Amino acid sequence: DAGVTQSPTHLIKTRGQHVTLRCSPISGHKSVSWYQQVLGQGPQFIFQYYEKEERGRGNFPDRFSARQFPNYSSELNVNALLLGDSALYLCASSLEAVRGVSTDTQYFGPGTRLTVL
Amino acid sequence: GQNIDQPTEMTATEGAIVQINCTYQTSGFNGLFWYQQHAGEAPTFLSYNVLDGLEEKGRFSSFLSRSKGYSYLLLKELQMKDSASYLCAEDSNYQLIWGAGTKLIIKP
Numbered sequence: 001d002a003g004v005t006q007s008p009t010h011l012i013k014t015r016g017q018h019v020t021l022r023c024s025p026i027s028g029h030k031s032v033s034w035y036q037q038v039l040g041q042g043p044q045f046i047f048q049y050y051e052k053e054e055r056g057r058g059n060f061p062d063r064f065s066a067r068q069f070p071n072y073s074s075e076l077n078v079n080a081l082l083l084g085d086s087a088l089y090l091c092a093s094s095l096e097a098v099r100g101v102s103t104d105t106q107y108f109g110p111g112t113r114l115t116v117l
Numbered sequence: 118g119q120n121i122d123q124p125t126e127m128t129a130t131e132g133a134i135v136q137i138n139c140t141y142q143t144s145g146f147n148g149l150f151w152y153q154q155h156a157g158e159a160p161t162f163l164s165y166n167v168l169d170g171l172e173e174k175g176r177f178s179s180f181l182s183r184s185k186g187y188s189y190l191l192l193k194e195l196q197m198k199d200s201a202s203y204l205c206a207e208d209s210n211y212q213l214i215w216g217a218g219t220k221l222i223i224k225p
Contacts, residue, residue, distance in 0.1 A: 033213070035215075040217070041217050041218070042121075042204050042206070042215030042216050042217045042218050043160070043204075043206075043213075043215045044215070045212055045213060045214070045215075048212070056212050058212075090159055090160070105150070105162050105165055106150075106162070106213070107162060108159035108160050108161070109159060110158070110159050111158075111159050
C-alpha cells in the first residue's frame, strides 16, 4: 500500500511569490495535518483537516491556507512568501481526527523542502 | 515546541541502553507520541502511550506517568542505525504539540 505522498519534493521560490503544496493521504485515512519544520526544531502544527473541514489551526498568519478535497487529498497554500517560510513542510495522515485514541496515529509523508530566496 | 521539554542531544555506545526523557504540561493531555526522525527524512511513528506504565515493542520501550507529566523512550541494544532525532509529541486538546527533538549519537 502506498504511504503518504507529497509533491513537489523540493521547491525554490522568491520572496513575495505564492506556493501550493500537495498531499495524498494513506488510502482510507480521512484526516490530513500540515506541519512546518525548521532545521533543528520539532514540527510546528499549521492545520488539521478531517472530512474536508478544518478541525484545527496553529499559530500561523493568514498567508497560510489549506483545503481538503472529496478524495481526502489536501493542498497547503502560502501567499506572499517570506525568507522565514523556508522549511520542510510535512503532511501527515491519520484514520480519524486527533481525538486522543490510537487510531489518531499520524503517518508522515516525505515532506516538501521549500527554499525562499 | 511550547510546553514540551527534552534534551537537545545525547551520546551512547553501540550495544548499550539509552533513556530519552520528555516532560510536558498535563492540562488537556490525551496521549504521548514518540517518533524517530533521521536527518533529512520525515518522522516515523514509534509509540503512543495513553495510560501509565511501560509499553515494550522490541528494542524500544516507552513509559508514561500522567501525574508527573513525564515520559521516556528506552532504546536497548543500540545499533548505529538508531542514530537519529527522537521527538516526543503531546496530544493535548486534540492537537499535537511537538518537542524540538533529542539528537541521539551512537558511537562504536
